[in-house]
Amino acid sequence: MFRYLLARLATFLPTFIGVTLISFMFIRVLPGDPIIVMAGERGISEERYQELVVKLGYDKPVLAQYWDYLGGVVQGDLGTSFVTKKPVWDEFFALFPATLELSICAMIFAMALGLPAGVIAAVNRGKFFDRALMSSALIGYSMPIFWWALLLIIVFSGNLGWTPVSGRIDLLYYFDDVTGFMLIDSVLSGQEGAFKSAARHLILPTIVLGTIPLAVIARQTRSAMLEVLGEDYIRTARAKGMSPARINGVHALRNALIPVVTVIGLSVGTLLAGAILTETIFSWPGIGKWMVDSIFRRDYPVVQGGLLMIAVIVMIVNLTVDVLYGVINPKIRKR
């Protein structure tokens, strides 16, 4: 197990270096001088320009610059935003809980519907339920989620008036961040209606972000279940006279879950990409919207830092999934 862990870490490090290299290069391959961009419309004096060149280290050789950058990254220094003048690291962690909360809700939504849908489809293979569920899954999988979001807004916010269109909570409520999760903080604040407001704001973004993972999980669960249902131990269980609910729900599903869990872990990247669109549409103050806004504002240190942080998060999650997979399934370790 230890060797397996080491082997996985050995591939993690070069990828991490590569990812920092890409984010380092990002600012340098942009057309135009970053200092001029930072100065904005007002322009900049020659004196101040030289001062900044030295301060930002642009006078050093590129390799030395990269070394400095890497040293900074390891210590949590991702530079300062051009616009807000705040450290990118602090901004990232101020906004990350919003994205995390949305992603967790979306994943719960996707699993709560996707797992049963996959099991029902597999058990009723070829019948009406299977066809209906799998057609819906394929539609969900093909869905342009930015359009899906607009449709839901038209129906639920526009026509029915059930849900708000943007933000995390009504402006009526104000309380300090404790955990950064609006659902928890609103309860802690003790204000009446705050939790309900936060939950109502979450519904549509959760559905939108969860749609594609839902479709993927349903499809994956179905095919994993079909594979498991053909195994001998299922036949044995049936022969023993076990109830179908117990066979499908316990014996089969448990074994079918292994590939499904992998898919769930690996869809973190998809989730973060989806968060970019979902957060932009619902004005959700998370890192997805932050990245898009920063690209438009040409706030390059933020784009650079955000890009790196998101890649690192995806890498860490993938690594964890790999390691957990090794723990669950000893066969993988041997490879």
Add this chain to the structure above:
Amino acid sequence: MTDQTTTSAERPSALREFWYYFSENRGAVFGFWVFVAFVLCAAFAPLLAPYDAAEQFREHILLPPAWQEGGDWAFPLGTDPLGRDMLSRLISGSRYSFFVGIVVVSIAASGGILIGLLSGFAPKIVDTVIMRVMDIILAFPSLLLALVLVAILGPSLTNAMIAIAIVFQPHYVRLTRASVLSERQKDYVTSARVAGAGLWRLMFITVLPNCLGPLIVQAALSFSTAILDAAALGFLGMGAQPPTPEWGTMLAESREFILRAWWVVTFPGLAILVTVLAINLMGDGLRDALDPKLKRS
């Protein structure tokens, strides 16, 4: 898909066999015909569209679809906020989506297959380096990387296509390499080598044709993902720029009217969904037909 027709020119039975397995999946056949309709629509867009996509009818602004009250059969799907005919814009939009799909898949597949072949045949060090580089690209969520690449290159449809192609490339590299590695073990490759086949011949003529199955399926799937991603970039303002009638860009332009005029939002998205769905249905059928493991022989 073009590969399929070229092989069929030499071996007509292969195409028949392919169609036999493909047509067992009714959804796939349905998807195939929708896709054909989409291609024809893109090819003959100027003939099919009743008006020019950019023509503005200032006296018919935000006209609802013809079957609704206040609609006009001169504009079957209504008009947008600038009085442009929705149907004509949607028909012209099919050209952009088709173009995006073709260009992205060609660039990503040709580059990816080439690198994958090299990686599969090259010494271990080169192979490791290539695969690490691909791992690095895959560490970034694809849409985010595409978005940042477009920020570097400047927002336009061409740059969006380049960015998406770069982001898709690693999938082809991995897929090609994996098939090459398993094919290389087989006897026919050894015998070709013993017969004196050179490296290039081994790579492109002996091994590559036998790796095409999963690559064709991947091509179909990334065709649809390319359309989705290009539309997403257009929607974020980082793809095709207005007034181009690209479906994602059309959605972005009409966002502020969502509560007043449902049709300007609904139809472009529906066009994206139907196209992507058809291609994905077809992709499932291709997988059934081309994956030897699933073939019931």
